Amino acid sequence: MMAREEKKPRLVERDTRLESDALGRERSLLDATWSNGRGLIAWMAETDHKAIGRRYIVTAFGFFALGGILAALMRIQLARPENTFLSPDLYNQIFSMHGTTMMFLFAVPVVLAMGVYLVPLMVGARSMAFPRMLAYSYWMFLFGGIFLYVMFFLNTGPDNGWFSYVPLAGPEFGYGKRADVWAQLITFTEVSGLIVATCLVCTIFKMRTPGMSLHRMPLFVWSMLITSFMVIFAMPSIIIASTCLIMDRLISTHFFNQAEGGDPLLWQHLFWFFGHPEVYIIFLPALGMMSEVISTSARRKVVGYTEMVLSMSATAFIGFGVWVHHMFSTGLPQLGQSFFTAASIMIVIPTAIQTFNWIGTIWTARRLQITVPFLYMASFFFIFIIGGLTGVMLASVPLDRQVHDTFFVVAHFHYVLIGGSTFPLLGGIFFWFPKITGRMLNRRIGQVSFWLLFVGFNLTFFPMHLLGLDGMPRRVYTYPTSMGWHNLNLLASVGAAIIFVSLLVYLVNIIVSLRHGVVAGENPWGASTLEWATTSPPPPYNFAPQLTVASSEPLWHSELAPPPIVGLAADKREVLVTYLLDAEPDHRYPMPGPSLWPLVAAVATSVMFVWSIFQAWGVVWGSIPIFLALVGWFWPTKTKERLEQGVRGRMTVSESLS
Amino acid sequence: MSHLQSVIHPAGIQAALVSHLWWILFGICTFVWVAVAIAALIAMRRGHRAASVDLPESRIGRNVAFAGVATTITLIAIIFESVVIGRSLNTLKAPDALRITVTANQWWWDVQYENPVPSLRVTTANEIHIPVGRPVGFNLLSNDVIHSLWIPNLQGKIDLVPGRRNELWLQADRPGVYRGQCAEYCGLQHAKMALVVVADPPEQFEYWLTANRASAPAPVTPEQQRGKDVIEKGPCAMCHTITGTLAGGRTAPDLTHIASRSTLGAGSIPNTQGYLAGWISDPQSIKPGNRMPPPGLASDELQAVLAYLETLK
Numbered sequence: 001m002m003a004r005e006e007k008k009p010r011l012v013e014r015d016t017r018l019e020s021d022a023l024g025r026e027r028s029l030l031d032a033t034w035s036n037g038r039g040l041i042a043w044m045a046e047t048d049h050k051a052i053g054r055r056y057i058v059t060a061f062g063f064f065a066l067g068g069i070l071a072a073l074m075r076i077q078l079a080r081p082e083n084t085f086l087s088p089d090l091y092n093q094i095f096s097m098h099g100t101t102m103m104f105l106f107a108v109p110v111v112l113a114m115g116v117y118l119v120p121l122m123v124g125a126r127s128m129a130f131p132r133m134l135a136y137s138y139w140m141f142l143f144g145g146i147f148l149y150v151m152f153f154l155n156t157g158p159d160n161g162w163f164s165y166v167p168l169a170g171p172e173f174g175y176g177k178r179a180d181v182w183a184q185l186i187t188f189t190e191v192s193g194l195i196v197a198t199c200l201v202c203t204i205f206k207m208r209t210p211g212m213s214l215h216r217m218p219l220f221v222w223s224m225l226i227t228s229f230m231v232i233f234a235m236p237s238i239i240i241a242s243t244c245l246i247m248d249r250l251i252s253t254h255f256f257n258q259a260e261g262g263d264p265l266l267w268q269h270l271f272w273f274f275g276h277p278e279v280y281i282i283f284l285p286a287l288g289m290m291s292e293v294i295s296t297s298a299r300r301k302v303v304g305y306t307e308m309v310l311s312m313s314a315t316a317f318i319g320f321g322v323w324v325h326h327m328f329s330t331g332l333p334q335l336g337q338s339f340f341t342a343a344s345i346m347i348v349i350p351t352a353i354q355t356f357n358w359i360g361t362i363w364t365a366r367r368l369q370i371t372v373p374f375l376y377m378a379s380f381f382f383i384f385i386i387g388g389l390t391g392v393m394l395a396s397v398p399l400d401r402q403v404h405d406t407f408f409v410v411a412h413f414h415y416v417l418i419g420g421s422t423f424p425l426l427g428g429i430f431f432w433f434p435k436i437t438g439r440m441l442n443r444r445i446g447q448v449s450f451w452l453l454f455v456g457f458n459l460t461f462f463p464m465h466l467l468g469l470d471g472m473p474r475r476v477y478t479y480p481t482s483m484g485w486h487n488l489n490l491l492a493s494v495g496a497a498i499i500f501v502s503l504l505v506y507l508v509n510i511i512v513s514l515r516h517g518v519v520a521g522e523n524p525w526g527a528s529t530l531e532w533a534t535t536s537p538p539p540p541y542n543f544a545p546q547l548t549v550a551s552s553e554p555l556w557h558s559e560l561a562p563p564p565i566v567g568l569a570a571d572k573r574e575v576l577v578t579y580l581l582d583a584e585p586d587h588r589y590p591m592p593g594p595s596l597w598p599l600v601a602a603v604a605t606s607v608m609f610v611w612s613i614f615q616a617w618g619v620v621w622g623s624i625p626i627f628l629a630l631v632g633w634f635w636p637t638k639t640k641e642r643l644e645q646g647v648r649g650r651m652t653v654s655e656s657l658s
Numbered sequence: 659m660s661h662l663q664s665v666i667h668p669a670g671i672q673a674a675l676v677s678h679l680w681w682i683l684f685g686i687c688t689f690v691w692v693a694v695a696i697a698a699l700i701a702m703r704r705g706h707r708a709a710s711v712d713l714p715e716s717r718i719g720r721n722v723a724f725a726g727v728a729t730t731i732t733l734i735a736i737i738f739e740s741v742v743i744g745r746s747l748n749t750l751k752a753p754d755a756l757r758i759t760v761t762a763n764q765w766w767w768d769v770q771y772e773n774p775v776p777s778l779r780v781t782t783a784n785e786i787h788i789p790v791g792r793p794v795g796f797n798l799l800s801n802d803v804i805h806s807l808w809i810p811n812l813q814g815k816i817d818l819v820p821g822r823r824n825e826l827w828l829q830a831d832r833p834g835v836y837r838g839q840c841a842e843y844c845g846l847q848h849a850k851m852a853l854v855v856v857a858d859p860p861e862q863f864e865y866w867l868t869a870n871r872a873s874a875p876a877p878v879t880p881e882q883q884r885g886k887d888v889i890e891k892g893p894c895a896m897c898h899t900i901t902g903t904l905a906g907g908r909t910a911p912d913l914t915h916i917a918s919r920s921t922l923g924a925g926s927i928p929n930t931q932g933y934l935a936g937w938i939s940d941p942q943s944i945k946p947g948n949r950m951p952p953p954g955l956a957s958d959e960l961q962a963v964l965a966y967l968e969t970l971k
Contacts, residue, residue, distance in 0.1 A: 048851035089846060167820060258822075264820060303718050304718075328816070329841075332826075342737050349733065381694055381695060386695050392687065393680070398744050398813075399683065403817070405841045472663075473839055474843070478850075480925075483659070483664065
């Protein structure tokens, strides 16, 4: 009994291990322990959540650029009536690719990636839970995206929209492999999304630093926790849907074939049961970022912490009960529709409460600092609110049946998604860029980029409301001159050009600042959360010593914090596992070292996924390499244990595959 | 803008109700947006100026709660208004209504005027004539994928789902020509799947209906006769129907009264002789991917077919 007590980390008032010399020695030891070595192999075997988070963010923005170019092509095509710039077939592929890219390869991965980078730092952990699985999820995401774009350039891009309604995407009307490519891309992103969500939940629940009880968690961490649960509950629905679709197409099942007892509307239910929560999966992390930035700018904690958390949770719950508002025109019974009208309208309340709390926070700021990140967040009150209000309109069945599937809806969800997620995200990137890279982004260029985006965005999407009211449907590759829609469309296209310029300016800012930006200290914005307590960029082990907290704004109330925790090993990778509610120390847990197996397993899985859209037997034969890769992954070896003590120098193949 | 297809220029009772609802919601939402924007701007100005505003947490909480309650009451009012209007839209079915079955196809509309007497049924395509002031009930079917029938000036949309039958009720209150369009993405030529709705005064509508019950007139000139022969013996009859001739295909629009319709290719082009000639000789250049292959007619055959089709008023 006594012996077990001894092994537990203890709070120590004064410890020789906390004196600066000792700390310096410990830090250099930790540097070696958490080092992944050098060389290409080490790069491929990377398991540090910060490196993977960075790759996720950069890759997702790469897909954002591709999706944006597709949007620009659509805006060129629609700038004039009867335009022949794009053929109908290419246009249909492009709008499907644009939606699929933005939803599955940008919006969801990038917000999860922000969580991957920031959450362990914010909760004061040395690593993320399951770092190898996290690496696997990144490779799956990357390969899925590459697969989609390779198929697109081979003229096999999806052409049924990002929602792939059957029977249009079914075996009878979805020609070639286009719909299969879409369905299998979904499988790739499901795998990666579910893994990230699992890692985030475990990190947040079990790896918070001592003292960070649930009610002291930063709001961004709360938003990621709630989002991760939404991912875990929403994804199974699309997994079922896309698997049934592939089976209908590949092995002639009849899940969606009405002639054989299936039902095309079943697809819509399954898709939107996932698809609507998906919107909140994109939206909630952005709200978390807003809370952090607004609190930092206002130099006070956000008004109504508990209400904020409850609001986000309520959004997540209600978010699973609104999916039918995407199906109001399918002819469902009136009573059922009324229920979904009520739910869709009531989901406004939690977001409204958060908005009021933010306004209250700004109102009572202690000398509000209008920084560039704050500008992005503040635009929420002007842009997102428009999208939210048109959302209220769309929840009304009679009105929805008029404007559903028109440009009004296109305007609505761009206001919601760009205003509610992309603006805060760009602000968030601006805010955490110094933490990630060690250098500040340029403020002047940032302001130029923000205002260009603000103007360009409204110029592009506001006219679309009017187009929708005047009857312009979505997903049309052209429209007749006689309808008189061309002026507003031209205006929208001009706006799109301005958005393009603004994002280019943002990119230039990043490139210039990476080299010449002002060197940021640990905490350039004077923020309150733990990620600002370590160097910029943070060391591979994030923190030494392990910090403890006694407040929800630990850096603003550092005097309250109990002394740091000592007792975590410095000569092997160890993290502190704490109890769920109050984050009291529980036990030390070894973290695995770098490994090439996640990459190998991801390659094997990708081969199986791609093979399976061409041959049903691909599922069987393709599973064998995955099995072998997983055996290698989990095979206990001596080298594996050695790797937990860090990699010295260049990493070798045999080390990486131990 | 032409307002041929506009939600806020209603021409019937249903669309008028929805348009009314739109203006109410527009008013409420504009007010809310302005209120939030002003509050945010004031907050930023005060927050920026004051070194510290000493507002106790409890008072901020009270204000937030007040705003939350106000929001909730507004939202409940919106739900109420929406449900009330939804219910009144649903009560507008009438037993003496005109019944029309619309069957959607990639990418055109088959239109059939129901009548218990089969010989009194009228089949046409891509153009619907309705009487002003009388409710019209549509039975909506689909032959292939999901489509959506949407005539904004008259009524909101309802999908045409394969394997299901949906209903749409509307009534035109003033005569005019309105445009409708497929509103559910249905594949390659979704953009060119429109239809024309002509609301006629009742007597004019009856005249149109009677005229459309007649079979195609017999050809008069030798060239028209030749055109009919080409249609009957050539590829056209495989897909198209012309009542009173041997052409009886059911997979393409009924041509019995083609000359009386205003557009071709489901609203793609106007129905004039030049466009018709262009359409017949190469339908794929006008609406790429549509199901009509170029029939490969010689130019004299084409002229004969045009001459015949022109008589099908």
